[in-house]
Each structure stands twice: as structure tokens, then as C-alpha cells.
Amino acid sequence: MWRSGEPSECCCHARGMDLNEFPETLGARAPNGNDPRIDGLVPSLVLEPEDGAATAEALTLCHQESMGVIPIGGGTRLELGNVPSRLDAYLMTSGLKGIEIDEHIPGDFTMAVRAGTTLGETQRYLKEFRQYVPLDVPHPDEATIGGIFALGEPGQRRRPGARPRDLLLGFEGVLADGTPFKAGGRVVKNVAGYELMKLFVGSAGTLAVMTRAFLRLRALPEEVTTVVIQARRPRAVAAAWRELRNLPLAPEMAVALSPTYAESHGLHEWNLLLRFEGLHEETRGALHDVRQRFDAEVLPDDRNLWDAIRDFPKSDAALVLRGQAAPARTIPLAESWQDGGALIAYPDTGIVYSQTTDPEALSDRRARAEENGAAVVIEKAPLEMKRELDVYGETPGGYEIMRRIKEKLDPKNILSPGRFVGKI
Structure with missing residues (x-):
């Protein structure tokens, strides 16, 4: 163990x-x-x-x-x-x-x-x-x-x-x-x-x-706007991203938050955050395009949230994994990893970060990643674990x-x- x-x-x-x-x-x-x-x-x-x-x-x-x-x-x-x-x-x-x-x-x-x-x-x-x-x-x-x-x-x-x-x-x-x-x-x-x-x-x-x-x-940028779309199921997040990724003003940042992570920031369920940067007319137009398609909420003071996402994971995690899947498999990989820990996912690149206090979760996460055609890098793990394996897989x-x-x-x-x- x-x-x-x-x-x-x-x-x-x-x-x-x-x-x-x-x-x-x-x-x-x-x-x-x-x-x-x-x-x-x-x-x-x-x-x-x-x-x-x-x-x-x-x-x-x-x-x-x-x-x-x-x-x-x-x-x-x-x-x-x-x-x-x-x-x-x-x-x-x-x-x-x-x-x-x-x-x-x-x-x-x-x-x-x-x-x-x-x-x-x-x-x-x-x-x-x-x-x-x-x-x-x-x-x-x-x-x-x-x-x-x-x-x-x-x-x-x-x-x-x-x-x-x-x-x-x-x-x-x-x-x-x-x-x-x-x-x-x-x-x-x-x-x-x-x-x-x-x-x-x-x-x-x-x-x-x-x-x-x-x-x-x-x-x-002249203006920065963050919108959030909430969904009960991760597949709805994936569907929203497929529809929004090719807007005239593409999101500068896009990230999906699991319910466990979202709750620590006053949000609920699965969340898709989109950050638009550009001229005033461009960001207003992007917001209009999103709201025409989804029930989206504007986050007025978004810098603290983006900083927290940027610095994820927290230092108290025993095991931190980075999964790399094909972009179309980002959310399915995140869904398969959501039990037992917080995670964030970048749907445009297929990268999923997961943290947990249970280092025993490694074998299960690797198996689920393989099912989604994803590679896994161990970013943090107990020393005795690292000595026995290659963290890059x-x-x-x-x-x-x-x-x-x-x-x-x-x-x-x-x-x-x-x-x-x-x-x-």
C-alpha cells in the first residue's frame, strides 16, 4: 500500500x-x-x-x-x-x-x-x-x-x-x-x-x-468577459463546447469544472467557463452569441476564480494526475475520473487535471484513461510510489x-x- x-x-x-x-x-x-x-x-x-x-x-x-x-x-x-x-x-x-x-x-x-x-x-x-x-x-x-x-x-x-x-x-x-x-x-x-x-x-x-x-x-485586451454555463451532466458540457468553440471571437480560455471543484467556488453541478478577450464590440458580440444558445451567466469579478483554476491543484493533494486525450474525449475522460476528487478539464486540448488525497486511485485512473485512449502523467505522488515507476507512463x-x-x-x-x- x-x-x-x-x-x-x-x-x-x-x-x-x-x-x-x-x-x-x-x-x-x-x-x-x-x-x-x-x-x-x-x-x-x-x-x-x-x-x-x-x-x-x-x-x-x-x-x-x-x-x-x-x-x-x-x-x-x-x-x-x-x-x-x-x-x-x-x-x-x-x-x-x-x-x-x-x-x-x-x-x-x-x-x-x-x-x-x-x-x-x-x-x-x-x-x-x-x-x-x-x-x-x-x-x-x-x-x-x-x-x-x-x-x-x-x-x-x-x-x-x-x-x-x-x-x-x-x-x-x-x-x-x-x-x-x-x-x-x-x-x-x-x-x-x-x-x-x-x-x-x-x-x-x-x-x-x-x-x-x-x-x-x-x-x-480592451475588455475581458467570463461566462459560465452550468449543466447537470458532463455530456451537456461537451455538447455546449462543440457548439461554441467556433464563435467569431473564439474563447481565449475554456475550462470545465467538476461539481466537487465548482462547489469550492460557490458554483454547482458541472460548469463550462469561457473567457473572451478583445475589443468591447467583440466581447459583447460573443456574449450575445452564447446567450442566444444557452442559459449563460456572466461572472462580474472573475480574476480570483481564474487565478484559483490557474494554480490548481492544491498542495495538500497526495496524487495529482494529468490526462491527455483527444479533444473529443476530454469530457468523457473527466467524467470517468470525477469520483473521489476535484478536477478541471480543458476541452480544446484534451487535458484533464485530477487531484485526490488517495494515492491508491492511480491504477483505477490509469485504467479509465486507457478506455478513453488517453495518456497519464503523474505530476505528484508519494515518494515510494515514484521510485517504482516512470511518472510519464x-x-x-x-x-x-x-x-x-x-x-x-x-x-x-x-x-x-x-x-x-x-x-x-
């Missing part, structure tokens, strides 16, 4: 390195009580390089000593991924902060930002220019630009054009052996024949460390290509070793 509890402490020691061997610019220190644990593992070395050059120097030294290194930005998603096969050092990007004001070109809707800068700080700066980065990821005041693109998760905005890979014009980074590189965007320079910009997004810190990013921006068809790319770009396997798909 799986039992949740405190992870056991385990310290992996840096291989023959002494703090005095590291230049001051690398910010080398011993870990302290404020540093995170990853699956019970604590390294014996923490590096906080002050810029891109220092990041390259830090990785060069770690590569020479074959040290297992995990890059850390805001630390908001450290529970995601397999148990590291080894951990000798953290590479913190907290020294890589700052918005490059001279590189922000409002008329072109582009900007440059250092990878350790949080999304929240970036949005606050851009608000003065009536612009923003169209990403809504959990805990934006802690999540860093580098971490967001390393994970490649779209957050709430799941329409084409609002995914991380759509918003990254280019970036600068450092490979595992300390080699600096530039990819995409303003400077096109690929390494070893690989398109590093496409490879990096979603690689979970296993291929490179981002130091600087060039981003595509949007204008802030069955090895995908492209695994061999992924393994060969990892071997080519990180032959010593020092970056986030064992954390990714297939325990790469």
Missing part, C-alpha cells in the same frame, strides 16, 4: 570539488534550510551564477567533474518528473534576473528578458505599455521565464499562438558542457545540426540552461530519438539525470 509522508533525507556529494575552487561569480555555497528538496534528495553544492558567462563557467566545471546538476528557477514545479538518478548540485537562476529595457520594442511587440526573471515581474513592467506575455501559468510571481519554457506547459491559454513555443522568438543558453549558444529569433545559430529552440521547450531542463529569452508580446514511440538527442547534447548525462520521459 502506498503511504504518503515526509521524504527521507538523502545527500549526494559533489565529486571531489571544494567551494574554494569556484570563482566568486558562480555563487557557490553549501545548501541551507531554505533550499528545496527534490524527492528527498539534497545536493552538497548550490551554484547561483550572476550572468550567462558565469552559468557557462559553472556548467563547464560540473561537466568536468561529471556532477549531476538540476537547474532551478522559481521552484514552483519541482515535484514534476522522475526521481533523479543522481544529484550533486543545484544551478539556481536567481542571479539571472532583469528585463532588458533597451531590448523592448513596443512597436514590434518584442522584448528580451533574462531567464531568472519571474513572469509576474515581466507582466507588471509591460502593463505600462498596454502589453503582456499571453501565458497564465501557476504562481506567476515565482515562476521564472526560463522554467516556464523548459517545462513548455501552456497554462490556461491553450489556443494556437498562446503556447510557450509560439511565444519564444529565440533564446540564449548553455549546453551541459558549458558551451554557450544562441537559437532562433534575432540570431539563428544552431548547434550540431539541431534546432535547439524547438528541442529546448518542454525538455524539462535535460538539454540546456536558458539564460536569456526573446519574447513575442500581445496588446492588452509508457515510453512513447519517439523515445529512441529523444534518447539519442540527449546523448548527443549531454553525453555525460549531467543535466537533470533520470528526471524526464523514460528516465532520461
Whole structure:
């Protein structure tokens, strides 16, 4: 039986390195009580390089000593991924902060930002220019630009054009052996024949460390409107989405809430939330189109609700799963998972998030996902469970290509070793 509890402490020691061997610019220190644990593992070395050059120097030294290194930005998603096969050092990007004001070109809707800068700080700066980065990821005041693109998760905005890979014009980074590189965007320079910009997004810190990013921006909408459609049965939610997804002004965000989750926010039954953004005439027109078809209610103060959905799941959940189905199977998958826990579903992409306090629910949820042709990623689970399985599920068809790319770009396997798909 799986039992949740405190992870056991385990310290992996840096291989023959002494703090005095590291230049001051690398910010080398011993870990302290404020540093995170990853699956019970604590390294014996923490590096906080002050810029891109220092990041390259830090990785060069770690590569020479074959040290297992995990890059850390805001630390908001450290529970995601397999148990590291080894951990000798953290590479913190907290020294890589700052918005490059001279590189922000409002008329072109582009900007440059250092990878350790949080999304929240970036949005606050851009608000003065009536612009923003169209990403809504959990805990934006802690999540860093580098971490967001390393994970490649779209957050709430799941329409084409609002995914991380759509918003990254280019970036600068450092490979595992300390080699600096530039990819995409303003400077096109690929390494070893690989398109590093496409490879990096979603690689979970296993291929490179981002130091600087060039981003595509949007204008802030003139008006934002959220409407909610309630239904007793999830199939009615699916039917409503099929009818509304192709409105002249498509919803910027669309999410279905299970009754268990909806009740925690003063709603009842199944709910389909649609968020429209645009000019006043556009959002009014979208609201009219929805109300012609369904009994829809406007939520006047919707930001708190969307923030809560964005930050789902809560930290007290023992088991958090992410299901990926074909869009047409989103609601059937959500319906099959609704017993025993709160969940939210994104009907336009087939993604369903489920949380429960019962880790024993895993086998049942996986079986029901298989019935709906869905894959399952374990985002959070008790440590003893994670040690015995691959949280990403069955090895995908492209695994061999992924393994060969990892071997080519990180032959010593020092970056986030064992954390990714297939325990790469």
C-alpha cells in the first residue's frame, strides 16, 4: 500500500570539488534550510551564477567533474518528473534576473528578458505599455521565464499562438558542457545540426540552461468577459463546447469544472467557463452569441476564480494526475475520473487535471484513461510510489530519438539525470 509522508533525507556529494575552487561569480555555497528538496534528495553544492558567462563557467566545471546538476528557477514545479538518478548540485537562476529595457520594442511587440526573471515581474513592467506575455501559468510571481519554457506547459491559454513555443522568438543558453549558444529569433545559430529552440521547450531542463529569452508580446485586451454555463451532466458540457468553440471571437480560455471543484467556488453541478478577450464590440458580440444558445451567466469579478483554476491543484493533494486525450474525449475522460476528487478539464486540448488525497486511485485512473485512449502523467505522488515507476507512463514511440538527442547534447548525462520521459 502506498503511504504518503515526509521524504527521507538523502545527500549526494559533489565529486571531489571544494567551494574554494569556484570563482566568486558562480555563487557557490553549501545548501541551507531554505533550499528545496527534490524527492528527498539534497545536493552538497548550490551554484547561483550572476550572468550567462558565469552559468557557462559553472556548467563547464560540473561537466568536468561529471556532477549531476538540476537547474532551478522559481521552484514552483519541482515535484514534476522522475526521481533523479543522481544529484550533486543545484544551478539556481536567481542571479539571472532583469528585463532588458533597451531590448523592448513596443512597436514590434518584442522584448528580451533574462531567464531568472519571474513572469509576474515581466507582466507588471509591460502593463505600462498596454502589453503582456499571453501565458497564465501557476504562481506567476515565482515562476521564472526560463522554467516556464523548459517545462513548455501552456497554462490556461491553450489556443494556437498562446503556447510557450509560439511565444519564444529565440533564446540564449548553455549546453551541459558549458558551451554557450544562441537559437532562433534575432540570431539563428544552431548547434550540431539541431534546432535547439524547438528541442529546448518542454525538455524539462535535460538539454540546456536558458539564460536569456526573446519574447513575442500581445496588446492588452480592451475588455475581458467570463461566462459560465452550468449543466447537470458532463455530456451537456461537451455538447455546449462543440457548439461554441467556433464563435467569431473564439474563447481565449475554456475550462470545465467538476461539481466537487465548482462547489469550492460557490458554483454547482458541472460548469463550462469561457473567457473572451478583445475589443468591447467583440466581447459583447460573443456574449450575445452564447446567450442566444444557452442559459449563460456572466461572472462580474472573475480574476480570483481564474487565478484559483490557474494554480490548481492544491498542495495538500497526495496524487495529482494529468490526462491527455483527444479533444473529443476530454469530457468523457473527466467524467470517468470525477469520483473521489476535484478536477478541471480543458476541452480544446484534451487535458484533464485530477487531484485526490488517495494515492491508491492511480491504477483505477490509469485504467479509465486507457478506455478513453488517453495518456497519464503523474505530476505528484508519494515518494515510494515514484521510485517504482516512470511518472510519464509508457515510453512513447519517439523515445529512441529523444534518447539519442540527449546523448548527443549531454553525453555525460549531467543535466537533470533520470528526471524526464523514460528516465532520461
